[in-house]
Amino acid sequence: MINGTKDTHSFWQRWWPYLVVILGALLVLGVAHDDQLYQTPILKIQSVKQISSDKQTDQFNNEDRQVEQALHGVITNGPNKGKHLQIDNTFLKSGATTLGYHTGQKVFLTVHHHQGRLSATISNLKRDTALAFTVWLTISLLLIMMRFSGFMALASVVVNGVLFWLAVSWNTNTQGGIVLVIFGGLAIVFAALTLLIVIGFNRQMLMTLLATIGGTALSIVVALIVFALTHERGVYYESMQYVTQLPRPLFLAETILGSLGAVMDESTDIIASLMALKTEKPDISAKQIFKSGRQIGGEIMGPLVNVLFFIFVAETLPLALLFLKNANSWGYTFNMTMSLGVVQSLISGIGIVLTIPLACGITSLMIGGHKSWGRLQH
Amino acid sequence: MGTITALGLLLLICMVAVGGTQGLQAWISLIFNFGALFFAMVLMAFHLPPVLVTLVTGVIVLAMTIFLGGNDSSSTMVAFYASVAVLFLLVILIIPVEHWAQIQGFGQEDSEDLEGMSTILGISYLNVAISTAILSTLGAIAEAAIAIAAGLAEILEQHPKITLKNLQNAGFKVGSQIIGTTFNTLFFGFFGGFLALFIWFAGVHYSLGEILNDKILVGEVLMVLFSMMSVIATIPLTTWAMVASERQARKKFLK
Numbered sequence: 293m294i295n296g297t298k299d300t301h302s303f304w305q306r307w308w309p310y311l312v313v314i315l316g317a318l319l320v321l322g323v324a325h326d327d328q329l330y331q332t333p334i335l336k337i338q339s340v341k342q343i344s345s346d347k348q349t350d351q352f353n354n355e356d357r358q359v360e361q362a363l364h365g366v367i368t369n370g371p372n373k374g375k376h377l378q379i380d381n382t383f384l385k386s387g388a389t390t391l392g393y394h395t396g397q398k399v400f401l402t403v404h405h406h407q408g409r410l411s412a413t414i415s416n417l418k419r420d421t422a423l424a425f426t427v428w429l430t431i432s433l434l435l436i437m438m439r440f441s442g443f444m445a446l447a448s449v450v451v452n453g454v455l456f457w458l459a460v461s462w463n464t465n466t467q468g469g470i471v472l473v474i475f476g477g478l479a480i481v482f483a484a485l486t487l488l489i490v491i492g493f494n495r496q497m498l499m500t501l502l503a504t505i506g507g508t509a510l511s512i513v514v515a516l517i518v519f520a521l522t523h524e525r526g527v528y529y530e531s532m533q534y535v536t537q538l539p540r541p542l543f544l545a546e547t548i549l550g551s552l553g554a555v556m557d558e559s560t561d562i563i564a565s566l567m568a569l570k571t572e573k574p575d576i577s578a579k580q581i582f583k584s585g586r587q588i589g590g591e592i593m594g595p596l597v598n599v600l601f602f603i604f605v606a607e608t609l610p611l612a613l614l615f616l617k618n619a620n621s622w623g624y625t626f627n628m629t630m631s632l633g634v635v636q637s638l639i640s641g642i643g644i645v646l647t648i649p650l651a652c653g654i655t656s657l658m659i660g661g662h663k664s665w666g667r668l669q670h
Numbered sequence: 671m672g673t674i675t676a677l678g679l680l681l682l683i684c685m686v687a688v689g690g691t692q693g694l695q696a697w698i699s700l701i702f703n704f705g706a707l708f709f710a711m712v713l714m715a716f717h718l719p720p721v722l723v724t725l726v727t728g729v730i731v732l733a734m735t736i737f738l739g740g741n742d743s744s745s746t747m748v749a750f751y752a753s754v755a756v757l758f759l760l761v762i763l764i765i766p767v768e769h770w771a772q773i774q775g776f777g778q779e780d781s782e783d784l785e786g787m788s789t790i791l792g793i794s795y796l797n798v799a800i801s802t803a804i805l806s807t808l809g810a811i812a813e814a815a816i817a818i819a820a821g822l823a824e825i826l827e828q829h830p831k832i833t834l835k836n837l838q839n840a841g842f843k844v845g846s847q848i849i850g851t852t853f854n855t856l857f858f859g860f861f862g863g864f865l866a867l868f869i870w871f872a873g874v875h876y877s878l879g880e881i882l883n884d885k886i887l888v889g890e891v892l893m894v895l896f897s898m899m900s901v902i903a904t905i906p907l908t909t910w911a912m913v914a915s916e917r918q919a920r921k922k923f924l925k
Contacts, residue, residue, distance in 0.1 A: 331879075350788040354791055354792050355792045356791060384791075385794070386791040386794060387775055387794065387796060388774070388789045389775055416885070417885075418883055420882045422771035425770075427891075430902075434849075434898070437906060438849055438905070440846075441846035441847075442902075446853075448850060448853070449853050456861060456868070460871075514680070518676050519673060522676045524673055526673050526674050532866060533866060535866055536866070545865060548862070549858050549865060550863050551862075553851075554859065556854060556855070557852060586688060590688060590690070590693060591692065592817070593685065594685075594738065598699065598808075598809040598813070599809035599810050599855060600855075601704070602703070603806055603860055604859070604863055606805035606808075609711055610774075610798050610802060613711060613714060613791070614776075616711070617791045617792075617793070618787050618788055633863075634674055635673065642680060642684055645688050645693075
């Protein structure tokens with residue numbers, strides 16, 4: 293793949309990733325100066341003066357410093373453009389909920405007109421440039437290192453992102469009443485589209501799709517059975533964050549989506565290797581295919597489960613630390629912050645493991661059994 | 671029996687049924703990783719420097735995941751070295767970006783969770799955010815490193831006389847095969863977990879500008895991107911490490 297362009301020597305084929313990188317860099321530069329696009333007034337901080345710094349303690353003997361600073365800056369957009377302002381800001385050094393600012397940063401303002409005088413408070417930091425820069429860096433690395441396959445990987449992520457957002461809007465329009473139907477159904481569309489992009493339309497893709505959907509569905513069914521048998525003891529839906537609708541179906545939808553990618557990853561790996569094996573040894577039996585598939589699957593399942601585990605559970609660290617520092621016990625902290633992530637990891641793990649026999653079974657039925665049956669006829 | 675215990679035991683049974691000893695190892699590495707994560711958190715609560723704790727935990731976790739995951743000892747060694755190199759490269763990237771984006775701590779969307787809580791913590795939440803980002807990529811780094819190293823080990827086994835140049839090309843080829851599906855694992859893993867937040871954005875009608883500057887969303891997207899970059903970096907680093915180890919092995923063989 294990396295040398296695929298050498299033969300043609302076409303200028304465009306060789307240099308397109310670099311052109312995209314340069315165009316992207318210009319876009320990032322544009323985002324750094326996009327203040328005019330915002331309706332909210334933006335202040336560029338030009339100088340910062342520290343007014344005071346006091347020691348603070350709470351009832352749990354935590355110590356922190358509360359700092360008061362005076363920010364001077366100039367408004368960079370809107371009707372008040374060019375006006376200078378001073379804003380006072382108080383923050384805690386630990387910075388869990390409040391933020392200290394420094395020279396050069398841009399912040400969004402809520403402006404108040406008070407008897408003809410302009411005053412303002414800071415509503416948020418402008419983060420779009422940092423975001424755009426990191427997106428640019430990722431895409432640049434991807435295209436330069438992986439070229440065409442990188443581009444396809446990017447394409448599938450972008451397509452899935454757009455679909456994801458459409459599904460979220462649809463869910464909002466139906467007040468969250470059919471969240472499981474929407475995201476369950478969309479999981480199928482996601483899987484089909486991604487596999488079309490990664491594999492292309494052929495028998496291998498259909499087999500992979502079947503294994504992916506089957507594995508994900510199976511994990512949810514198993515989870516629901518375990519939930520019913522254990523009466524969901526130790527599953528604290530009230531600890532779910534950002535919940536605006538019924539938490540249980542939402543949690544299941546999150547779990548389906550969360551494990552979908554890993555299950556797809558795994559079935560793609562297993563089935564692609566088995567297809568390659570079949571090409572290499574055309575007279576391999578269905579039983580042997582199943583056996584080698586199980587071995588391949590056994591090797592990748594552990595690392596895959598850990599991928600999801602770290603994604604689901606590492607995110608809970610800031611909140612868990614807050615709970616611990618508020619003198620909660622380890623057990624209570626675990627229940628209220630980490631338990632749902634752990635449940636999600638375990639359900640996904642079961643899905644990942646159950647996909648292995650499923651993928652092997654489908655493959656050996658489709659290519660192993662069929663072929664050997666065909667040979668019998670000769 | 672609690673649901674978590676039941677699911678954990680069921681996972682153990684499934685893993686052993688499918689993978690035998692390897693399944694047991696996979697289950698142990700998962701439990702160990704949970705222990706390591708929890709222990710790291712407790713150390714941070716005792717005011718040990720979060721980033722340092724994370725780096726030590728990270729190296730240990732990578733070792734456990736890789737050595738309990740693979741079975742070919744020479745390729746797992748290479749995978750481990752490469753993954754540690756990726757981890758340190760990633761830290762060099764994550765620290766400045768997190769200082770720039772300032773996504774640490776909690777956003778306005780979290781205010782319900784924070785009710786009645788003291789936020790006088792004495793722990794730098796910027797460092798906690800850096801730690802969180804590093805920790806969330808560990809699984810992805812380990813998985814990619816194992817995949818590349820195992821793929822190359824198999825090629826070496828089948829074609830022991832392959833030139834080093836071709837071995838390197840093969841590494842990139844294996845990489846190009848895994849990158850598409852790995853990206854989707856990461857994308858769905860992260861975005862599935864934050865479905866509720868996106869529903870919140872849609873429900874409260876955030877504008878595009880508000881979403882692109884939102885503390886929690888930017889933090890989340892940065893984590894996805896760090897993970898993706900770590901996978902991209904793992905491909906060449908593992909390949910080069912494999913080529914270097916093969917070059918040394920051949921030199922020894924010639925002597």
